[in-house]
Amino acid sequence: MRVKDDTKFRAICDATISLVNEIGFAAASVAKIAKRAGVSPATIYIYFDNKDDLLVSTYTTIKKEMSEAMLAGIDLQAPVRDIFQQIWRQTFVYVTQHRDKFQFTEQFANSPYVDQVDSTEIDRYFAPVFAVIQRGIDQKIIKNVNFDLLSAFMFFPILTLANSRLCRSFTPTEENIDISFSLAWDAIKL
Amino acid sequence: MRVKDDTKFRAICDATISLVNEIGFAAASVAKIAKRAGVSPATIYIYFDNKDDLLVSTYTTIKKEMSEAMLAGIDLQAPVRDIFQQIWRQTFVYVTQHRDKFQFTEQFANSPYVDQVDSTEIDRYFAPVFAVIQRGIDQKIIKNVNFDLLSAFMFFPILTLANSRLCRSFTPTEENIDISFSLAWDAIKL
Amino acid sequence: MRVKDDTKFRAICDATISLVNEIGFAAASVAKIAKRAGVSPATIYIYFDNKDDLLVSTYTTIKKEMSEAMLAGIDLQAPVRDIFQQIWRQTFVYVTQHRDKFQFTEQFANSPYVDQVDSTEIDRYFAPVFAVIQRGIDQKIIKNVNFDLLSAFMFFPILTLANSRLCRSFTPTEENIDISFSLAWDAIKL
Amino acid sequence: MRVKDDTKFRAICDATISLVNEIGFAAASVAKIAKRAGVSPATIYIYFDNKDDLLVSTYTTIKKEMSEAMLAGIDLQAPVRDIFQQIWRQTFVYVTQHRDKFQFTEQFANSPYVDQVDSTEIDRYFAPVFAVIQRGIDQKIIKNVNFDLLSAFMFFPILTLANSRLCRSFTPTEENIDISFSLAWDAIKL
DNA sequence: GATGAATGAGTGTTCATTCAT
DNA sequence: CATGAATGAACACTCATTCAT
Numbered sequence: 001m002r003v004k005d006d007t008k009f010r011a012i013c014d015a016t017i018s019l020v021n022e023i024g025f026a027a028a029s030v031a032k033i034a035k036r037a038g039v040s041p042a043t044i045y046i047y048f049d050n051k052d053d054l055l056v057s058t059y060t061t062i063k064k065e066m067s068e069a070m071l072a073g074i075d076l077q078a079p080v081r082d083i084f085q086q087i088w089r090q091t092f093v094y095v096t097q098h099r100d101k102f103q104f105t106e107q108f109a110n111s112p113y114v115d116q117v118d119s120t121e122i123d124r125y126f127a128p129v130f131a132v133i134q135r136g137i138d139q140k141i142i143k144n145v146n147f148d149l150l151s152a153f154m155f156f157p158i159l160t161l162a163n164s165r166l167c168r169s170f171t172p173t174e175e176n177i178d179i180s181f182s183l184a185w186d187a188i189k190l
Numbered sequence: 191m192r193v194k195d196d197t198k199f200r201a202i203c204d205a206t207i208s209l210v211n212e213i214g215f216a217a218a219s220v221a222k223i224a225k226r227a228g229v230s231p232a233t234i235y236i237y238f239d240n241k242d243d244l245l246v247s248t249y250t251t252i253k254k255e256m257s258e259a260m261l262a263g264i265d266l267q268a269p270v271r272d273i274f275q276q277i278w279r280q281t282f283v284y285v286t287q288h289r290d291k292f293q294f295t296e297q298f299a300n301s302p303y304v305d306q307v308d309s310t311e312i313d314r315y316f317a318p319v320f321a322v323i324q325r326g327i328d329q330k331i332i333k334n335v336n337f338d339l340l341s342a343f344m345f346f347p348i349l350t351l352a353n354s355r356l357c358r359s360f361t362p363t364e365e366n367i368d369i370s371f372s373l374a375w376d377a378i379k380l
Numbered sequence: 381m382r383v384k385d386d387t388k389f390r391a392i393c394d395a396t397i398s399l400v401n402e403i404g405f406a407a408a409s410v411a412k413i414a415k416r417a418g419v420s421p422a423t424i425y426i427y428f429d430n431k432d433d434l435l436v437s438t439y440t441t442i443k444k445e446m447s448e449a450m451l452a453g454i455d456l457q458a459p460v461r462d463i464f465q466q467i468w469r470q471t472f473v474y475v476t477q478h479r480d481k482f483q484f485t486e487q488f489a490n491s492p493y494v495d496q497v498d499s500t501e502i503d504r505y506f507a508p509v510f511a512v513i514q515r516g517i518d519q520k521i522i523k524n525v526n527f528d529l530l531s532a533f534m535f536f537p538i539l540t541l542a543n544s545r546l547c548r549s550f551t552p553t554e555e556n557i558d559i560s561f562s563l564a565w566d567a568i569k570l
Numbered sequence: 571m572r573v574k575d576d577t578k579f580r581a582i583c584d585a586t587i588s589l590v591n592e593i594g595f596a597a598a599s600v601a602k603i604a605k606r607a608g609v610s611p612a613t614i615y616i617y618f619d620n621k622d623d624l625l626v627s628t629y630t631t632i633k634k635e636m637s638e639a640m641l642a643g644i645d646l647q648a649p650v651r652d653i654f655q656q657i658w659r660q661t662f663v664y665v666t667q668h669r670d671k672f673q674f675t676e677q678f679a680n681s682p683y684v685d686q687v688d689s690t691e692i693d694r695y696f697a698p699v700f701a702v703i704q705r706g707i708d709q710k711i712i713k714n715v716n717f718d719l720l721s722a723f724m725f726f727p728i729l730t731l732a733n734s735r736l737c738r739s740f741t742p743t744e745e746n747i748d749i750s751f752s753l754a755w756d757a758i759k760l
Numbered sequence: 761g762a763t764g765a766a767t768g769a770g771t772g773t774t775c776a777t778t779c780a781t
Numbered sequence: 782c783a784t785g786a787a788t789g790a791a792c793a794c795t796c797a798t799t800c801a802t
Contacts, residue, residue, distance in 0.1 A: 005761085008762095021302070022302065023302060024215060024216075024301050024302045024303065025214065025215060025216040025301075026214075026215045026216040029795075029796060029797075030796080030797060030798080031795080031796080031797085039762080039763090040762065040763045040764060041763090041764080041797085041798080042762070042763055042764070042798085042799080042800085043761080043762055043763070045797095045798070045799085046761065046762070050797075050798080051796095051797065051798090106300045107300045107301055109300075109355070109356070110296050110297045110299075110300040110301075110355070111214050111215075111297055111300075111301075112211075112212065112213055112214040113214065114355060143373070145369055145373070146359060146360050146366070147359065148351065148356075148357035148358070148359050148360035149351065149360055149366070149369070149370055149373065151350075151357075152347040152350040152351050152357065152360075152370070152373075153343065153347055153373050153374070153377060156346065156347065156350045156356075157342040157343055157346065157347070160341075160342040160346045161338065161339065161342050163300075165299070165300070165304060166299070166338075166346075167338035167341075167342065168338070169336060169337065169338050170336050170338035170339055170342075176336070176339070179335055179339070180339055180342070183333070183335070183339065183343050183377040183378065184343070184377065186376050186377050186379075187343060187373040187374065187376050187377035188373065189376075192779075192780055192781065192784095192785070192786045192787070193780095193781080193785085193786075194785090194786070195786085198786095198787095219770080219771065219772080220771080220772060220773080221770085221771080221772085229787085229788085230787065230788045230789065231772085231773080231788090231789090232773085232774075232775085232787070232788055232789080232790095233786080233787060233788070235772095235773070235774080236785090236786060236787070240772075240773075241771095241772060241773090385782085388783095401682070402682065403682060404595060404596075404681050404682045404683065405594060405595060405596040405681075406594075406595045406596040409774075409775060409776080410775080410776060410777080411774080411775080411776085419783080419784090420783065420784045420785060421776085421777080421784090421785080422777085422778080422779090422783070422784055422785070423782080423783055423784070425776095425777070425778085426782070426783075430776075430777080431775095431776065431777090486680045487680045487681055489680075489735070489736070490676050490677045490679075490680040490681075490735070491594050491595075491677055491680075491681075492591070492592065492593055492594040493594065494735060523753070525749055525753075526739060526740050526746070527739060528731065528736075528737035528738070528739050528740035529731065529740055529746070529749070529750055529753065531730075531737075532727040532730040532731050532737065532740075532750070533723065533727055533753050533754070533757060536726065536727065536730045536736075537722040537723055537726065537727070540721075540722040540726045541718065541719065541722050543680075545679070545680070545684060545685075546679070546718075546726075547718040547721075547722065548718070549716060549717060549718050550716050550718035550719055550722075556716070556719070559715055559719070560719055560722070563713070563715070563719065563723050563757040563758065564723070564757065566756050566757050566759075567723060567753040567754065567756050567757035568753065569756075572763095572764070572765045572766070572800075572801055572802065573764090573765075573801095573802080574764090574765070575765085599791075599792065599793080600792080600793060600794080601791085601792080601793085609766085609767090610766065610767045610768065611767090611768090611793085611794080612766070612767055612768080612769095612794085612795075612796090613765080613766060613767070614794095615793095615794070615795080616764090616765060616766070620793075620794075621793065621794090
């Protein structure tokens with residue numbers, strides 16, 4: 001299938017995101033998504049192979065947009081700490097401004113659907129970050145431990161803090177963002 | 191007349207957990223759960239009001255068991271750091287030994303179903319932990335910041351690291367667990 | 381099956397009547413009837429063979445009670461017109477005082493369940509009335525036409541008038557009952 | 571795209587009518603109706619909101635057709651008695667030629683489903699008849715009594731006589747129809 | 761390209777009935 | 782006698798998907 005009308009494509013994705021957030025994968029039927037997007041159920045099958053493809057495509061589309069927002073304007077030559085702080089801030093901004101998309105990815109990533117995603121593609125989006133981590137380790141600025149372990153303190157706390165389902169008392173003000181970054185940095189720095 | 195059977199209750203919960211992990215909430219139908227549990231679909235409705243109740247009850251049952259395992263044998267008079275280290279270890283042990291139950295809670299917590307949970311009940315299970323955090327802050331051992339922020343570094347990294355969907359290269363050996371705890375402690379300690 | 385506890389038998393019948401009137405045959409399940417009667421579903425099967433038997437027995441029980449009320453204290457030697465007037469009045473009184481039972485029979489008589497009723501037994505209850513009609517014909521007081529035709533004017537209008545679903549503006553006062561009887565009599569008298 | 575098919579609508583209604591007559595509302599499931607109509611169960615939900623809507627729509631459709639047949643070609647300027655006699659005859663003809671539809675309405679009218687019908691719409695169909703009754707009263711041809719009371723003798727006996735469940739010995743020949751009308755007229759005339 | 765009608769398979773749930781106690 | 786647990790079959794209804802237009 002090839003995209004003909006980008007407006008319709010977005011409308012369908014947006015309808016998917018909001019509906020899945022509201023009622024979950026189970027109840028978000030193609031018919032309901034079509035109705036919310038203002039198209040016929042049959043039209044969805046012009047843009048997507050099937051329901052799974054619709055969900056997976058929506059997820060990867062968001063992930064790509066998300067990675068671009070996180071890494072926008074990053075100067076990879078800057079000091080490691082500055083790079084992370086900028087990523088940290090930009091991630092918070094993106095997540096805050098696109099709560100619905102973010103919430104969708106969280107639900108998706110914890111469901112069996114995620115197994116259908118081509119993880120190498122997602123990894124490619126975030127490759128520059130991995131390079132910076134490696135530089136930090138080489139320069140003995142960051143602890144020399146497993147990558148997953150560093151990510152668990154460097155990035156996942158953002159997802160936790162931004163997840164309104166999990167954290168109800170934390171508000172992402174400028175100040176709170178910087179405080180939370182300092183905790184992350186304390187965790188991983190040597 | 192026959193008597194309600196606790197082994198049947200467990201069989202239904204266990205079937206729910208494994209099936210939801212394999213195919214997700216959407217595809218885990220009552221009929222399939224019943225078949226796996228070795229009972230009639232109608233029997234499920236003797237033990238639970240409806241499908242939602244089945245899922246929510248399964249979740250809260252696990253959460254209770256989980257909190258008991260985390261806090262088992264904790265000496266609340268011990269130094270704050272020791273308490274956290276013990277909780278950290280016990281959580282890892284529980285999560286590692288009950289991957290399926292843990293995975294279920296992760297998927298559940300990121301779905302709209304979680305809104306149906308009585309969160310005050312869950313909070314009660316974990317109340318002792320909150321008390322220890324407060325003591326740490328009062329004794330100027332732990333940073334005086336928002337509770338959600340501390341949790342995001344103190345506990346959620348465990349969930350991330352133990353989540354095989356997210357972290358494929360991290361293995362929870364004795365050593366790795368202690369290393370990861372040291373990152374967490376660096377993050378929150380003053 | 382044999383009746384052991386008449387109180388329970390009545391309770392089940394009464395529950396059946398009220399529930400069927402409220403929600404119809406389709407929705408009136410054995411479980412709901414049992415709950416309303418304050419017994420276990422299994423108990424119903426001690427008093428009745430199955431659901432159909434429950435409904436049919438309830439119907440014939442009412443019909444018998446109804447015929448007794450209609451014909452109570454009738455002097456079969458009295459003039460034909462007087463007999464009919466008394467029957468007419470007594471029928472109205474019964475129907476008015478037992479609206480629920482009456483409504484049940486109306487719904488039942490218009491459903492396929494009625495085919496399961498032994499109609500000769502019902503006819504036997506009303507045999508004395510048929511004898512009076514015959515006497516009226518022989519005495520050239522009543523028109524010599526088909527029995528069903530006479531019944532259609534002599535008795536069914538009562539059912540119609542007493543049926544609150546059909547007649548909303550007619551109220552069965554003493555006066556209205558006598559007026560309506562005069563119409564019936566005008567219809568059938570020679 | 572395909573277009574909604576009126577023959578399908580009729581096929582579903584007809585299947586509903588015959589099946590409900592045979593086995594009642596309770597047993598006439600959507601699946602059975604669909605099978606008899608030669609469509610998929612899902613198709614029924616394209617033409618009707620739900621099962622209740624299917625039954626109610628079928629009822630009102632019949633009632634409309636019935637009222638049109640009863641009042642066809644009536645000269646409202648003719649003498650009151652002639653008008654009623656023509657209505658009486660036409661009703662008998664309709665009921666005799668559409669026993670199944672008629673039987674359905676009788677069962678329906680005595681069930682709780684009837685409460686879902688918009689009775690004002692039904693009344694509108696029969697409004698001309700009410701006007702004639704009023705004229706008869708004003709001209710002192712018909713007894714000045716409650717409308718429901720007149721109907722109970724003027725129209726309901728037809729339903730009774732035509733109801734094969736109730737009247738097994740009455741056959742609606744030309745002669746019998748006129749005889750029965752004379753009884754009705756005797757009942758209501760001044 | 762886009763649609764709504766159409767569908768067989770499936771959904772969550774309740775059914776009438778039986779069984780062990 | 783009386784019960785509530787237990788069940789396979791059926792319920793009303795919705796699903797993802799296809800098809801004719």
